[in-house]
Amino acid sequence: MKILVVEDEPKLAGFMQQGLLQAGYQVQLSNNGTEALNKAASEIFDLILLDLMLPGMTGIDILKNLRAFKISSPVIIVSALSGTSQIVEGLDLGAVDYIKKPFEWEELLARIRILQRKIYAVESTRISVNDLVVDLMTRQVMRGEKQILLTAKEFALLEYLVRNTNRVVSKNQILENVWNMDFDPESNIVEVYMYQLRRKVDKGFENSLIETVIGVGYKLTGTKSSL
Template identity: 80%
Template sequence: MKILVVEDEPKLAGFVSKGLQQAGYLVQWAGSGTEALEKAASETFDLILLDLMLPGMTGIDVLKNLRAFKIPSPVIIVSALSGTSQVVEGLDLGAVDYIRKPFEWDELLARIRIQQRKALGSESTRIAIDDLLIDFITREVSRSGKPVQLTAKEFTLLEYLIRNLNRVVSKSQILENVWNMDFDPESNIVEVYMHQLRKKIDKGFETSLIETVIGVGYKFSGSKSML
């Protein structure tokens, strides 16, 4: 899951970004409303955490522009505002949730998990791809009943592949969406992680779920069902 943190206070933004990264999320930070719009217009984010009290362009202005530009990323308002008028206006403009500063870290993660469930199109957080079972909240993975131990980055890579199930994704797309990196022909980080992921998921099984499409990229194939 790729999250844009829109917060003008660097220390708080750093704390939130680091915590989300440790939780396995891909995170970018925007320190102003203008920067947030530029990032949201040029990249796809699964969720935006938006402060309302921003210098220059306010959070409300950001919401108005997101909708005007038809940017569909769901927005959670994260604000210290004690009044309700701006929060209500933000929700009316399409924000999906609101959390007040200072917030409990576990509460923020819980609100994010709610959006993950909605993104899956079901109240369930568990899916099956053939005999591979994935729980996006607990981050537990198993195949044919055998637990598969993944690192945080391996799980993020798996999640991205599953979101593009039965579609070929290129190395540059993986770098951008999993590592937030531009294409680097000298880097073999994608190949290394794909090798590790394939070894953990496919080794010892008759059917391979991960396929290398030579000269194009990678494809995760299978039939998906919600559990």
């Protein structure tokens, strides 16, 4: 699940980013309304966590523009505002939920899981690529009859590959979408995690699904379908 956190308070934004990454989500940050709208218009996010009091463009303005541009990413308002009118306006403009600052971290995660269940009640939670089956809701991974146990970060990496089946993704794209990091030519974190993931997903099977495209990146290859 790819989440855009729109929050201009640096400490809170960093706390939310770190917590969501540890929970296995892909995270991007934006600290002003104009940038957030540009990101939402140029990329697909499964969820936007939106503060209302922002520089550049308010959260209410963002919601109005999301509706005008027909951007369907679900929005949860995360705000210190206690006035009922703005919260009601935000919900009327399409936000699916509201949580008041300061909030309990486990409550925010629970709200996200509730939203996931609603989304997956309509969409399939299970994706197969050849004999690999990934359940995005339960985070269970099977290959053939074998269950594959992954860490939160390994699952996030596999989910990104599955969502981009048969497309080559670069190291830079992986760092940005799975680790929310800018490209660092000295870092080998992608290589380390990719080695671990390939060892779990491909080792012992006749056909390898994860390919290294030399000088370009990586690719998960196969026939993709929803179950």
